[in-house]
Amino acid sequence: MKDTKETIVKFENISMQFPGVLANDDVSLEIKKGEIFALVGENGAGKSTLMNILYGLHTPTAGNVYVKGQKIEKFKPMGAIEKGVGMVHQHFMLVPSFTVAQNIVLSREPKKMKFLYDLKKANSQVRELSEDYGLKVDPEAVVGEISVGLQQRVEILKTLYRGADVLILDEPTAVLTPQETDELFKVIRRIVEEKDMTVIIITHKLYEVMAISDRVGVMRQGKLIGVEETKNVNERILASMMVGREVLFDKIEKTGEPGNVLIEADNLFVADNRGLMAVNGVSLKVRAGEILGVAAIEGNGQSELVEALTGMRSVKQGQIYICGQEASGRDPGEIRKMGLAHIPEDRISTGVAMPSSITDNMIIGKERRSEFSVKGIHLKRSSVARYARELFDKFDLRGAGVDTEVGSLSGGNMQKVVVAREFSLDTPVLIVAQPTRGVDVGAMEFIHKQIIEKRNHGCAILLVSADLDEVMRLSDRIITMYEGRITGEFKAQEIDKRDIGYYMTGSRTAGGGEEGA
Numbered sequence: 001m002k003d004t005k006e007t008i009v010k011f012e013n014i015s016m017q018f019p020g021v022l023a024n025d026d027v028s029l030e031i032k033k034g035e036i037f038a039l040v041g042e043n044g045a046g047k048s049t050l051m052n053i054l055y056g057l058h059t060p061t062a063g064n065v066y067v068k069g070q071k072i073e074k075f076k077p078m079g080a081i082e083k084g085v086g087m088v089h090q091h092f093m094l095v096p097s098f099t100v101a102q103n104i105v106l107s108r109e110p111k112k113m114k115f116l117y118d119l120k121k122a123n124s125q126v127r128e129l130s131e132d133y134g135l136k137v138d139p140e141a142v143v144g145e146i147s148v149g150l151q152q153r154v155e156i157l158k159t160l161y162r163g164a165d166v167l168i169l170d171e172p173t174a175v176l177t178p179q180e181t182d183e184l185f186k187v188i189r190r191i192v193e194e195k196d197m198t199v200i201i202i203t204h205k206l207y208e209v210m211a212i213s214d215r216v217g218v219m220r221q222g223k224l225i226g227v228e229e230t231k232n233v234n235e236r237i238l239a240s241m242m243v244g245r246e247v248l249f250d251k252i253e254k255t256g257e258p259g260n261v262l263i264e265a266d267n268l269f270v271a272d273n274r275g276l277m278a279v280n281g282v283s284l285k286v287r288a289g290e291i292l293g294v295a296a297i298e299g300n301g302q303s304e305l306v307e308a309l310t311g312m313r314s315v316k317q318g319q320i321y322i323c324g325q326e327a328s329g330r331d332p333g334e335i336r337k338m339g340l341a342h343i344p345e346d347r348i349s350t351g352v353a354m355p356s357s358i359t360d361n362m363i364i365g366k367e368r369r370s371e372f373s374v375k376g377i378h379l380k381r382s383s384v385a386r387y388a389r390e391l392f393d394k395f396d397l398r399g400a401g402v403d404t405e406v407g408s409l410s411g412g413n414m415q416k417v418v419v420a421r422e423f424s425l426d427t428p429v430l431i432v433a434q435p436t437r438g439v440d441v442g443a444m445e446f447i448h449k450q451i452i453e454k455r456n457h458g459c460a461i462l463l464v465s466a467d468l469d470e471v472m473r474l475s476d477r478i479i480t481m482y483e484g485r486i487t488g489e490f491k492a493q494e495i496d497k498r499d500i501g502y503y504m505t506g507s508r509t510a511g512g513g514e515e516g517a
Contacts, residue, residue: 007069008033008166008198009054009085014063016049016222023049024060025222031166036192036199038209038230041219042242042441044412047202050219051168055087056080067166086159087168092151096144100137101126104158129157134190147505148297149180156187166198167191173208174466177297177501185212204441205469206235218242243442252452252473259288260324262339262429262460263309268318270301270308277316278304280484284462288428291451291461293475293492295468295500301484302464303345306433309462310342311335312350322429336365338429341422345433345464351418354407358397359388361406362421395420396443412439423450430454433464448474468497482506 009031016024024046031037039047052058054065059075066072067083080087094103101122110121126139135153143151152172159167169188173181189212191197203209209216210230218225218241225241263286270279278301286292296302307313309320311332320327322338336342344350352361363384366372372387373379388402395416397409406417419435435451436444451474455461465471471478472492480488480503488503 006033007031008067009200010066011050011054012064012066014050014053014065015061016046016053016058017061022222024053027063027219027222027224029217029224029227031198031200032215033198034192034196035214036188036201036212038201038203038213038216039219040203040206040209040216040238040242042221042412042443045219045242046222047219048170051087051170051200051202054080055085055168081162081164084163084165085168086162086164086166088152088155088159088170088172090171090174092155094143094151094154096142098143099139100141100143100146100154101139103143103154104129104139104161106158108162126157126161129161133157133160133195134187135160147180148299149176149183152176152180152184153187164197165195166200168200168202170202171204172201173203173205177504178468178497179501179505181208188212205467206238206441207469209238210235220244239441245442252448254452254476255456256289256458258290258476259458261285261321262288262323263292263431263462264319264321265305265309266319266321268305268308268320269316270304270313271316272304278484279308281318282481282484282486283318284479284486286429286460286462288458288460289455290477291455291463291475293471293478294462294464294481295471295478295504296464296481297504298466300481300504302481303433304484305481306342306345306431306462306464310340310344310431312344336427339427340429340431341425341427342430343418343422343432343435345437347414347418352406352414354405356406357403358392358406358409358417359385359402361417362388362391362402362424364421365425391420391424396446412443415439416443419447419450423454428459430459430461432461434466435463436465436467436470444470468500472497472500480504 007030011027011029014024014027015022027050041047049058053060053075056075056077056079064071067085104126105122110118110125112118123139130137135157137150137153137157143154172184176184188199192199201213213230215227216230216233216238217227218238220242265282265284268279268282269277272278282305284292294302304313308315311327311330311334315328322335322340325338327335327338348354363372367379372384385402392402397413397416406414415437432451436447451461463471463474475492478490478492479486480500482504483506487506
């Protein structure tokens with residue numbers, strides 16, 4: 001029986017003050033050697049800040065951190081690495097044009113004759129490391145040409161190559177299929193058990209906490225609310241601890257029958273930014289009172305599909321119809337006038353005007369309406385302010401007030417601004433991309449209810465989300481995409497996550513058989 005009682009990481013009264021924000025508030029926490037520890041909390045709760053302190057990216061305003069009994073004096077990533085702390089960030093830090101081995105040994109390359117890079121030895125070392133930890137990779141493969149799941153393995157091996165025995169994983173399953181998630185969890189368990197490593201997982205997915213962790217710490221508004229053995233809690237308890245109230249995960253009630261087709265794509269071809277075909281002959285229909293979910297690993301054409309449907313990207317071939325009107329070749333403003341609202345996947349570049357106030361962002365698209373302007377020219381400032389305050393309260397925005405610059409908000413609150421504005425347009429068509437990315441459990445519950453309410457009132461909704469649970473919970477029908485093609489179409493209740501995962505990787509086709517069979 002391995003000893004899990006030894007403390008390997010200790011946070012002692014840690015506070016971290018940023019301008020206007022107390023990100024960590026007197027946090028004390030001990031993490032044991034040889035355990036899988038999950039850290040959960042709302043967006044902005046302070047969990048990533050705490051782990052960034054451990055990894056040396058921030059110096060705490062107050063308090064002390066100890067690793068293996070030694071107090072950290074200078075907070076720098078290189079110092080953390082020397083103490084055996086490694087971190088795999090949600091957005092990978094790899095060089096796409098380099099091989100797997102070149103990425104793993106980067107800055108610590110084996111040399112021959114003192115100064116020449118020994119590529120053969122690098123390949124050999126990486127092959128041996130990957131076999132030792134059960135993280136099989138091809139050292140000579142080019143990183144830009146391998147799957148996201150394998151890229152993550154490269155990131156993990158990169159930290160292990162540098163001697164890490166405390167591994168921090170930030171949202172490790174955000175871009176993985178269910179099969180890749182299962183495989184990652186097997187690897188984590190193996191390295192913890194066989195190598196006596198410590199793994200700390202930052203995640204929003206509570207079912208993953210239950211599946212993989214030994215203990216879980218919950219943070220809220222910068223404070224550590226509690227630490228529990230995972231076997232003594234469940235998802236409801238954790239969610240309530242995170243948001244400070246009961247969170248309901250009951251099945252959302254759907255009412256009504258689908259009506260007329262309001263979104264249609266016919267044999268659509270769309271190119272990506274490199275001029276390569278990202279959408280290859282896609283045809284789909286979404287009816288009034290229906291949610292069509294798109295399940296795909298990022299980079300398989302779903303982003304280009306959404307951009308084409310909303311007029312943000314030109315169509316090479318095929319037709320688009322919104323509310324019965326041809327939308328092919330129309331600009332975003334013209335398509336919106338046909339009755340379309342859109343929550344874009346990148347809120348910063350296409351969702352909000354960062355320097356403008358919450359009020360100004362809320363009114364975009366409505367500024368010429370009679371209730372908000374005089375003859376479409378002069379804004380009725382009092383009416384606009386009152387409207388913005390109503391949405392501010394309804395969507396539980398957290399900031400100084402409606403005059404706050406959107407650019408100063410947290411990512412989750414920025415998302416709420418976009419959702420509030422687009423949902424309030426009351427259009428018959430809604431195209432939603434990553435609606436709850438970066439928002440907390442409570443806000444996620446609220447947004448899901450709003451989406452279903454729109455559907456129940458006859459809105460046709462196309463939903464694209466990297467969160468497969470979200471797609472399955474909200475959708476009436478689901479299509480899977482791989483390399484720009486539709487590989488399957490299902491009623492949501494007739495397929496499970498594991499089977500969808502096969503279609504998302506192209507290992508099954510729309511015909512239902514194994515590809516190439």
